Amino acid sequence: xxxxxxxxxxxxxxxxxxxxxxxxxxxxxxxxxxxxxxxxxxxxxxxxxxxxxxxxxxxxxxxxxxxxxxxxxxxxxxxxxxxxxxxxxxxxxxxxxxxxxxxxxxxxxxxxxxxxxxxxxxxxxxxxxxxxxxxxxxxxxxxxxxxxxxxxxxxxxxxxxxxxxxxxxxxxxxxxxxxxxxxxxxxxxxxxxxxxxxxxxxxxxxxxxxxxxxxxxxxxxxxxxxxxxxxxxxxxxxxxxxxxxxxxxxxxxxxxxxxxxxxxxxxxxxxxxxxxxxxxxxxxxxxxxxxxxxxxxxxxxxxxxxxxxxxxxxxxxxxxxxxxxxxxxxxxxxxxxxxxxxxxxxxxxxxxxxxxxxxxxxxxxxxxxxxxxxxxxxxx
Amino acid sequence: xxxxxxxxxxxxxxxxxxxxxxxxxxxxxxxxxxxxxxxxxxxxxxxxxxxxxxxxxxxxxxxxxxxxxxxxxxxxxxxxxxxxxxxxxxxxxxxxxxxxxxxxxxxxxxxxxxxxxxxxxxxxxxxxxxxxxxxxxxxxxxxxxxxxxxxxxxxxxxxxxxxxxxxxxxxxxxxxxxxxxxxxxxxxxxxxxxxxxxxxxxxxxxxxxxxxxxxxxxxxxxxxxxxxxxxxxxxxxxxxxxxxxxxxxxxxxxxxxxxxxxxxxxxxxxxxxxxxxxxxxxxxxxxxxxxxxxxxxxxxxxxxxxxxxxxxxxxxxxxxxxxxxxxxxxxxxxxxxxxxxxxxxxxxxxxxxxxxxxxxxxxxxxxxxxxxxxxxxxxx
Numbered sequence: 001x002x003x004x005x006x007x008x009x010x011x012x013x014x015x016x017x018x019x020x021x022x023x024x025x026x027x028x029x030x031x032x033x034x035x036x037x038x039x040x041x042x043x044x045x046x047x048x049x050x051x052x053x054x055x056x057x058x059x060x061x062x063x064x065x066x067x068x069x070x071x072x073x074x075x076x077x078x079x080x081x082x083x084x085x086x087x088x089x090x091x092x093x094x095x096x097x098x099x100x101x102x103x104x105x106x107x108x109x110x111x112x113x114x115x116x117x118x119x120x121x122x123x124x125x126x127x128x129x130x131x132x133x134x135x136x137x138x139x140x141x142x143x144x145x146x147x148x149x150x151x152x153x154x155x156x157x158x159x160x161x162x163x164x165x166x167x168x169x170x171x172x173x174x175x176x177x178x179x180x181x182x183x184x185x186x187x188x189x190x191x192x193x194x195x196x197x198x199x200x201x202x203x204x205x206x207x208x209x210x211x212x213x214x215x216x217x218x219x220x221x222x223x224x225x226x227x228x229x230x231x232x233x234x235x236x237x238x239x240x241x242x243x244x245x246x247x248x249x250x251x252x253x254x255x256x257x258x259x260x261x262x263x264x265x266x267x268x269x270x271x272x273x274x275x276x277x278x279x280x281x282x283x284x285x286x287x288x289x290x291x292x293x294x295x296x297x298x299x300x301x302x303x304x305x306x307x308x309x310x311x312x313x314x315x316x317x318x319x320x321x322x323x324x325x326x327x328x329x330x331x332x333x334x335x336x337x338x339x340x341x342x343x344x345x346x347x348x349x350x351x352x353x354x355x356x357x358x359x360x361x362x363x364x365x366x367x368x369x370x371x372x373x374x375x376x377x378x379x380x
Numbered sequence: 381x382x383x384x385x386x387x388x389x390x391x392x393x394x395x396x397x398x399x400x401x402x403x404x405x406x407x408x409x410x411x412x413x414x415x416x417x418x419x420x421x422x423x424x425x426x427x428x429x430x431x432x433x434x435x436x437x438x439x440x441x442x443x444x445x446x447x448x449x450x451x452x453x454x455x456x457x458x459x460x461x462x463x464x465x466x467x468x469x470x471x472x473x474x475x476x477x478x479x480x481x482x483x484x485x486x487x488x489x490x491x492x493x494x495x496x497x498x499x500x501x502x503x504x505x506x507x508x509x510x511x512x513x514x515x516x517x518x519x520x521x522x523x524x525x526x527x528x529x530x531x532x533x534x535x536x537x538x539x540x541x542x543x544x545x546x547x548x549x550x551x552x553x554x555x556x557x558x559x560x561x562x563x564x565x566x567x568x569x570x571x572x573x574x575x576x577x578x579x580x581x582x583x584x585x586x587x588x589x590x591x592x593x594x595x596x597x598x599x600x601x602x603x604x605x606x607x608x609x610x611x612x613x614x615x616x617x618x619x620x621x622x623x624x625x626x627x628x629x630x631x632x633x634x635x636x637x638x639x640x641x642x643x644x645x646x647x648x649x650x651x652x653x654x655x656x657x658x659x660x661x662x663x664x665x666x667x668x669x670x671x672x673x674x675x676x677x678x679x680x681x682x683x684x685x686x687x688x689x690x691x692x693x694x695x696x697x698x699x700x701x702x703x704x705x706x707x708x709x710x711x712x713x714x715x716x717x718x719x720x721x722x723x724x725x726x727x728x729x730x731x732x733x734x735x736x737x738x739x740x741x742x743x744x745x746x747x748x749x750x751x752x753x754x755x756x757x758x759x760x
Binding site: 001002005006010011204205206210212214220233236237240244 | 382383384385387388389396398546585589590592594597600612613616617621624632
């Protein structure tokens with residue numbers, strides 16, 4: 001097991017009706033800015049719950065943080081927040097609203113342009129932020145990471161901000177999500193786990209078990225979560241799984257990969273394809289191309305999650321990679337680039353960006369431009 | 381899934397050589413009291429590492445917090461701490477030293493007698509505390525609980541204090557532990573998980589999987605951890621399992637039991653038998669007597685942890701309870717009260733205390749004096 005430091009101070013407030021706790025959770029003297037995406041929180045009742053809970057409190061609203069939040073939009077929020085002397089941020093939305101709000105939290109205490117914070121990769125000072133989660137997928141509600149896009153240049157990069165002070169997770173708010181969003185959320189959750197699990201075997205038995213615990217849960221509940229009438233318990237498992245998949249708890253003392261994510265970010269930046277949908281494609285290429293490097297864990301993954309035990313090792317790995325792809329197809333997502341009309345032109349641009357940036361991602365640092373091309377070609 | 385709030389702010393600093401980080405972890409202006417148990421930290425090198433790391437810093441030492449820490453000893457530490465104007469506590473030891481230090485942390489800011497805090501069940505204000513863990517068992521290094529004894533009256537009760545600011549876990553410090561201490565630590569860890577897992581089935585698939593993940597890990601590594609030359613990875617799994625077994629992470633949204641612990645505390649209070657050793661006995665009585673109530677989870681536990689699948693449900697439950705007892709015997713611990721010379725006299729006194737206190741423990745609140753008697757009789 002590798003040395004590690006784990007420190008996640010976010011308070012998780014989970015369950016039905018928990019939005020009503022907002023006034024107790026936000027210090028009374030704070031000047032709050034509430035950040036939103038589009039209008040879905042108005043139709044599903046979340047906006048009303050939030051505003052009712054904060055009646056009599058001092059807040060301004062900022063609307064319009066888009067999917068794949070852009071620095072262009074966030075600059076406007078930062079300007080408004082500075083003008084209004086905001087010192088507490090409440091993100092009401094999914095991963096995009098929360099990620100964007102992490103940049104606002106840093107930007108409010110920064111004199112330069114917010115894109116500089118993204119390029120530097122780390123926020124120095126931030127105002128406190130909290131969240132009311134409305135889409136389970138990115139885990140941003142209980143981690144310090146955020147991914148910001150710059151539309152002008154079609155770039156999309158992660159940076160490290162601050163952990164939310166608290167996050168309210170009410171599974172009932174997920175009922176009204178379109179099925180495709182649930183599918184992308186389940187895909188994102190599953191791949192978050194694979195990025196921390198499908199690496200070198202034998203690093204931590206316990207972390208392996210916890211990662212597998214999320215994979216088991218997500219694969220078991222996925223059909224019910226995508227049904228016409230998912231029940232509360234199913235949505236609870238989905239919501240909790242998504243949060244625990246990327247809140248530092250399953251990466252204690254183990255190596256991580258993230259090459260699939262970095263390639264997926266480029267596909268989103270270039271095509272606008274939803275993050276979870278890019279992962280459902282790219283992960284299959286990653287497993288095919290890095291099959292030897294991930295051999296031990298692929299065998300373990302196949303046996304423990306998909307029950308694949310018979311045959312030679314090569315056959316078991318083949319079946320495991322097929323079972324993995326079948327899972328993403330069962331979510332109703334594409335697993336091939338060609339299904340999304342993505343081909344050589346995009347592959348060439350991703351390769352160019354990896355080479356220009358001198359990027360080497362993945363557990364072994366061997367996913368460079370040429371390897372990214374091979375991975376994408378393997379999921380054409 | 382039940383509503384819940386999870387909030388564990390302890391920073392976990394895990395791995396070889398991490399004690400050297402102490403000066404960066406403790407704010408420079410603090411007047412520190414370091415608390416110890418007996419002298420084992422002097423023979424295993426931990427004391428030297430701590431003192432070397434804190435060279436030039438302002439600290440006093442308090443020695444002699446005993447196993448099952450007593451309010452009688454802790455009153456002396458509180459008096460010394462007040463006299464020395466201590467405002468930071470560093471517990472260097474196992475669960476007893478840490479539990480005791482949680483009471484010191486509360487007692488330093490309390491005017492009355494410290495036993496009042498224990499009886500009230502909750503500390504109001506505390507000075508910050510941190511830990512260097514030397515025995516993995518209780519999980520106290522990453523939770524807010526503590527159990528304090530009063531020798532004068534042979535009483536032993538839990539109270540809720542504060543989470544450590546940070547805890548340093550270096551698996552190398554576990555090499556020098558006597559095998560019986562490792563066995564009791566593994567027993568304590570295992571039963572912590574069972575108290576949060578062997579309740580009502582179907583509450584959370586994910587929490588079930590995480591609990592089972594610790595049970596798998598502990599049962600797999602136990603023989604190696606008890607061997608003459610356990611390696612670093614094995615001790616890492618043991619240390620991490622013990623911490624994650626009782627740091628709130630596996631109890632999100634699920635019911636808990638704790639009747640076995642409450643009965644075990646009485647056995648320790650009356651006989652001085654080590655906590656983990658009492659649990660290795662009492663848990664078997666609990667499972668026999670509450671067999672119907674725990675039916676669904678016993679079947680799941682048997683199948684997923686011990687691979688018990690054939691036969692009727694009654695046979696599977698019989699075999700599961702037997703496998704559970706065999707595990708504790710494999711640690712070299714007694715699983716019957718009679719092996720420790722404990723009999724009717726103690727059972728009568730435990731029953732009397734439960735009745736006198738009006739205690740009703742367990743998931744269903746049905747473990748009263750009469751039920752405690754049945755449980756103890758079932759492990760004679």
